[in-house]
Amino acid sequence: MLDRSLQLGAAIDRENGKILQDRRTIRLKAFQGDEWYNISVEAKTCDCPDFLNGACCEHLNALGIHRLKPFIPKTHPTFSQALSGMVKSIRLRRVEDSVYWLVSLDTFQEAQSRFRTARRILIASAEDGHSVAVMEKVVDSFKKISKVDAGIEQLAAELVRICKVPNWWHASTGGHDYIYHGMVGERQLLQLRTERSSENFKNMLGRAIVEQDKTKALAVAMGFSQCRFGGTKQAEFLLECAKKADHKEAQRLAMVHLSAKRHYPAITTSFVSQHGCWQVELVLLLT
């Protein structure tokens, strides 16, 4: 009798355990294809190939399940944290803070630390500033400042060069006008009835330049990123537009991006494609 009730109890426990397990597992259909994946809410795992190969899993992301790294308090920032500190200081145009982080970065013995620092300075030159001359200078200096034995003062000089030019959103550079047209352009893009193809966006930009329509031009700059029209292709097309319009500064800006890509292809993908700011500057120059 006792044995039977024990067996029954164990069976109920197993059943409850299965129900509990089922409740903690989400079945999710693949975003492309017919596969189904199991997501464990508790363990924050997915059985899709991406997750199993250690890559970023889009299913956990879509469900808002994030695997948090444990916080380990340390007295000093890591190399990546110091690099991030330098980038934030440049974006805020704080020269002294950016040099502080540069000095901190100089103490690390990580592989390619000098190269990574110089690469981030190169990207920063095109991230928030409008000055074509500054971008050209930093592209010219890159080969020198990315060398292991480059003097820290050479890198600091580039930081000063970038920080001394105001951000695009600063009132003195007409940032409010830029933001206004960008927001209206974003709405125009949402209401666009035509197909979001690169050909359509290219035609739209051609018309915007002729009509001197900043809003439409900014809508196109945002639209390019929605139709798999890569950074280099954008730069080439905008160079074509700048030549057609015989706009010298716009041609120089397009060339800065293309030359960075030509001279340092391995490192400049982000310089050309990830920083949308420059192509927006370019279309604004043209309109």
Ligand SMILES: [Zn+2]
């Ligand atoms: Zn997954």
